[in-house]
Amino acid sequence: MKAFDYYRAESPADVIGTDARPIAGGTNLLDLMKHQVETPDRLADVNHVGLDGIERDGDGLRVGALVRNSDLAADPSVREGWPLLSRAILAGASGQIRNRATTGGNLMQRTRCYYFYDLDTPCNKRAPGSGCSAIGGVNRIHAILGASGDCIATYPGDMAVAMSALDAVVEVEGPNGRREIAATDFHRLPGDAPQRDNDLQPGEMILSVRLPAPLGGKHIYRKVRDRRSYAFALVSVAAVVVMDAGRMSTVRLAFGGVAHKPWRVPAAEALLQGQAPSPDLFDRAADAVLDGATGQGHNDFKIPLLRRTLNAVLAEATEGSK
Amino acid sequence: MDVTLTVNGAQRTLQLDDPRVSLLDALRQRLDLTGTKKGCDHGQCGACTVIVNGRRINSCLSLAVMHDGDEITTIEGIGQPGDLAPMQQAFIRHDGFQCGYCTPGQIMSATAMLDEVRQGWPSQLSGDLGPAELTDDEIRERMSGNLCRCSCYPNIVDAIRDAAQGGDRANAEDAA
Incomplete structure (x- = not known):
């Protein structure tokens, strides 16, 4: 690990506008620092700045950036109104990691692309301009949607996929004040600047995540992976489906493990919304989601896998509803 | 920089000349509490x-x-030879280890995990996110952050189930 300066921040003001790298749970950042993929000069320990509460916000909820994943998943209001979020969080990591990992830190976690971790290989995300080893390399876990010629890495998390489907809003503050970013737009596509995972600007800090009013309906988070627990998603589907008189009155879908960001396709939701469920309709929704999907070789299987997973989730969400 | 920890009930102050020291290395190398093991050093094992502060974490x-200012409990803090914690006794009763290297982590994790279940925390297996019954599947899911390369998982699950039930079943077996 490279040497760094450390200080304990007492409030967000000790961090905002500085060049210090915030460290909260540290479960991803410290790992990357041990590998020397991350080499911050200065760490700001944000574990004591507050921002660790979950509070009502009208009909919605405001979740502080320092709320631990375990607390968020177990919170009675979240379990009641936004069970998709609890399920997504509980599908990720281990009990030990969730006890440390925070809401803000989870959003900031970086890709698990093998080459990003391997200092001996080119990687545009780690060393801009050096090339992408995953293209034409081992790319079983990589993106099938929204990738670029410079990077085919995926965003690895689960929590943000649920937040995207729930239309959550990320509240951030920088030297020029506060602003809001839709959770769906927080992470970005790699384009020609894959070193930038998300839209957070230098000097900005995540303060909280706002969840809009509960949607009701069925909340399903289906995660397909190489082992049953403590593994990243190959494909995940986050779904909220509200049934009314035999038709899907509200549909929200987001996909994990397939792109550089949680993948949301409004056209697929619009296709389903207001319709009676049927396998044929689900298949057409999958067509819309997979519009432009491209395999890289080892990850070609993700294309049919996403289709099958979406079909299964929609069948489960709508079964028994007449 | 001075760091004061309460470790197994005793206040300990460390003078660190470098912030790079992990909590794990501080416990093992500065405080000579070598019961806590370094496996992968990357949060995987x-x-x-x-x-x-009452919660299980990866000290690496x-x-x-x-x-x-935090309160740390290590394997040395829950029991000592001759006065073992119920979870330690259960691991011995059920032969929940072979080489033993992962065992302190398994026992600390299982101890805190049972507290999480008592607090009604759900797992990904809790379909309705309600309070969980501690089935073997639930134990396996909630212990997925602890690997055992000797693959003693069946006996580890037996030990944890036994400890969760207060050791009644094993005691009954011993009596029989």
Whole structure:
């Protein structure tokens, strides 16, 4: 690990506008620092700045950036109104990691692309301009949607996929004040600047995540992976489906493990919304989601896998509803 | 920089000249508490699991300086030879180990995990996110952050189930 300066921040003001790298749970950042993929000069320990509460916000909820994943998943209001979020969080990591990992830190976690971790290989995300080893390399876990010629890495998390489907809003503050970013737009596509995972600007800090009013309906988070627990998603589907008189009155879908960001396709939701469920309709929704999907070789299987997973989730969400 | 930890009930102050020291290395190398093991050092194996302020965490993925003022419990703090904690006794009764390297982490993780279940925390297996019954599947899911390369998982699950039930079943078996 490279040497760094450390200080304990007492409030967000000790961090905002500085060049210090915030460290909260540290479960991803410290790992990357041990590998020397991350080499911050200065760490700001944000574990004591507050921002660790979950509070009502009208009909919605405001979740502080320092709320631990375990607390968020177990919170009675979240379990009641936004069970998709609890399920997504509980599908990720281990009990030990969730006890440390925070809401803000989870959003900031970086890709698990093998080459990003391997200092001996080119990687545009780690060393801009050096090339992408995953293209034409081992790319079983990589993106099938929204990738670029410079990077085919995926965003690895689960929590943000649920937040995207729930239309959550990320509240951030920088030297020029506060602003809001839709959770769906927080992470970005790699384009020609894959070193930038998300839209957070230098000097900005995540303060909280706002969840809009509960949607009701069925909340399903289906995660397909190489082992049953403590593994990243190959494909995940986050779904909220509200049934009314035999038709899907509200549909929200987001996909994990397939792109550089949680993948949301409004056209697929619009296709389903207001319709009676049927396998044929689900298949057409999958067509819309997979519009432009491209395999890289080892990850070609993700294309049919996403289709099958979406079909299964929609069948489960709508079964028994007449 | 000075870091004061309460470790197994005793206040300990460390003078660190470098913030790079992990909580794990502080415990093992500065405080000579070598019961906590270093396995992968990357949060994947769980051998370094300790309980901080009542919660299990991977001590390898935390800096010691981040824990100034915290209460730490290690394997040495829950029981000693001759006065073992119920979870330690259950692991012995059920032969929940072979080489034993992952065992302190397994026991600390399982100890805190049972507290999480008592507090009604759901797992990904809890369909309705309600309070969980501690089935073997639930134990396996909630212990997925602890690997055992000797693959003693069946006996580990037996030990944890037994400890969760207060050791009644094993005691009955012993009596029989």
